[in-house]
Amino acid sequence: MFKYFLSKSPTFQSLRLIQTGVQGAASKYEKAYINGQWTSAISGKYFEVSNPSNGKVVAEVPDMGVPDAQIAIDSAFSAFQNWKNTTAKDRSQILRRWYNLLVENQSKIAHILTAESGKPLLEAKGEVVYGNSFVEWFSELSRQVRGEIIESSVPSKKILIHHQPIGVVGLITPWNFPHAMIARKAAAALSVGCTVVIKPAEDTPLTAIEMIKYAEEAGFPPGVINIITSSRDNAADVGKLLCENHLVAGISFTGSTTVGRILYRQCANGIKRLGLELGGNAPLIVFKSANLDTAVDSALVSKFRNCGQTCVAANRFLVQEDVFDAFVEKLVSKVQLLKMGDGFQNGVQLGPLINEQQLNKVTDFVHDATSKGAKVIIGGKPANYLGELFYEPTVLTGITSDMKVYTEEIFGPVISIIKFKTEEEAINISNSCDVGLAGYFFSEDISQIFRVSKNLETGMVGVNEGLISCAEAPFGGIKQSGLGREGSHLGTEDYTYIKYTCIGNLS
Numbered sequence: 001m002f003k004y005f006l007s008k009s010p011t012f013q014s015l016r017l018i019q020t021g022v023q024g025a026a027s028k029y030e031k032a033y034i035n036g037q038w039t040s041a042i043s044g045k046y047f048e049v050s051n052p053s054n055g056k057v058v059a060e061v062p063d064m065g066v067p068d069a070q071i072a073i074d075s076a077f078s079a080f081q082n083w084k085n086t087t088a089k090d091r092s093q094i095l096r097r098w099y100n101l102l103v104e105n106q107s108k109i110a111h112i113l114t115a116e117s118g119k120p121l122l123e124a125k126g127e128v129v130y131g132n133s134f135v136e137w138f139s140e141l142s143r144q145v146r147g148e149i150i151e152s153s154v155p156s157k158k159i160l161i162h163h164q165p166i167g168v169v170g171l172i173t174p175w176n177f178p179h180a181m182i183a184r185k186a187a188a189a190l191s192v193g194c195t196v197v198i199k200p201a202e203d204t205p206l207t208a209i210e211m212i213k214y215a216e217e218a219g220f221p222p223g224v225i226n227i228i229t230s231s232r233d234n235a236a237d238v239g240k241l242l243c244e245n246h247l248v249a250g251i252s253f254t255g256s257t258t259v260g261r262i263l264y265r266q267c268a269n270g271i272k273r274l275g276l277e278l279g280g281n282a283p284l285i286v287f288k289s290a291n292l293d294t295a296v297d298s299a300l301v302s303k304f305r306n307c308g309q310t311c312v313a314a315n316r317f318l319v320q321e322d323v324f325d326a327f328v329e330k331l332v333s334k335v336q337l338l339k340m341g342d343g344f345q346n347g348v349q350l351g352p353l354i355n356e357q358q359l360n361k362v363t364d365f366v367h368d369a370t371s372k373g374a375k376v377i378i379g380g381k382p383a384n385y386l387g388e389l390f391y392e393p394t395v396l397t398g399i400t401s402d403m404k405v406y407t408e409e410i411f412g413p414v415i416s417i418i419k420f421k422t423e424e425e426a427i428n429i430s431n432s433c434d435v436g437l438a439g440y441f442f443s444e445d446i447s448q449i450f451r452v453s454k455n456l457e458t459g460m461v462g463v464n465e466g467l468i469s470c471a472e473a474p475f476g477g478i479k480q481s482g483l484g485r486e487g488s489h490l491g492t493e494d495y496t497y498i499k500y501t502c503i504g505n506l507s
Ligand SMILES: NC(=O)C1=CN([C@@H]2O[C@H](COP(=O)(O)OP(=O)(O)OC[C@H]3O[C@@H](n4cnc5c(N)ncnc54)[C@H](OP(=O)(O)O)[C@@H]3O)[C@@H](O)[C@H]2O)C=CC1
Pocket: 172, 173, 174, 175, 176, 199, 200, 201, 202, 203, 230, 231, 232, 233, 235, 236, 237, 238, 239, 240, 254, 255, 256, 257, 259, 260, 262, 277, 278, 279, 280, 310, 311, 358, 361, 409, 410, 411
């Protein structure tokens, strides 16, 4: 079957690399990495990873469960005893070596990423550059984490403050950014002296495994970085163990709010440190003063990055009535030019959805909206002619507050447009949900820019900009979008605790 696929697929060259292991790319059977050893599951079981563009199997990886995860935790705990005592300079240098290797191999990593996620190759390359930037950032930040000495009100005392690594951290990551989410979490944790057990998503473990090959080459000691691969059948049990095991000090998770809540509960008994990057429902507001061309171009980037499967993707478009028709016309004229298809084909801008669950969710949300009166301007149906998991880029108008596209994140290539009259109305609609990750608005009115930025109930705001993520900025949400911030100089806080030392009886 694999042979058939290779001979038919336009992605022949890239996948040939994956099958044969040429250039060190993923081979048909991959292994997980625990305590510096490439290893199979204790059960001997594997699960398949397939390309969502065509359903063909790309590779098989170990299906690890609780016993494997326990070994990984023990290894990480044992490695922590030495890693926590390394100097910031040592950690910085190893991270830098990892970064250099990731950069040297970024094209190969991007090919693997496209093969398992369906993401267009150009976008996969962009994600690898983006993910690598976190490794570079934290290799530099490692040496900048400083303590303080505070003057006491008692002359014979000194107050010292240190930031110390919390210990072993479990990193549970999603399929939508298989490289960047691991890089953003792992580099931060490792830079301050924590050790990690990574559990990537079932759909996209190959990019993660490839990244760890370069971590090994960079010289991280055994046990400092561990990766356990699990099928969806094992994810909940492995997650529970990571949350509840007393050797694990904290969890960092990116994914759905539903799973985030489960992890929050499971971490409660052990009062574990918890970083949560959960779902959003981002408003994108176009005010009448906006430059409409900027608004349209930025909206397309925000919405269609990774085919809409991004937690910061614009979810509800709010357009002021004065510019509604002009905006919709410009938007649709660009949406109809978007090229969807196999991520390895030249010029493709949109790939498939990751799996059947996502396809069903998008199909259901659009059906729900149209059955309640929404109008399909373009798209509105699966693109079966391209493959089983493709959905046409879609624009809907006539959106009302009872529709799922209004109340929940769609995670797909669907734009839902709502008409509003006043700024107050736009703010009220934007804030009328219990999540608050990103929000975007377009305006040339400086007072309005400050006012709206202040009033949007989100952790991040893009003003006249649709792409706001970068290593230097704090990424994170408020309300039920999560806890903590990733990236930026604040990105190590989830992985350190503050040690206060009082030195007394000084003469
Ligand atoms: N904020 C974000 O960036 C993301 C948001 N989402 C949202 O979530 C929806 C569903 O996507 P989905 O893939 O199901 O996201 P999940 O939250 O289920 O998956 C994210 C990660 O958590 C793992 N996981 C799943 N269940 C548990 C559990 N009980 N304990 C510990 N880990 C667990 C998954 O493993 P496995 O893959 O094996 O199931 C994966 O590694 C999307 O439609 C979207 O709305 C999804 C991905 C990212």
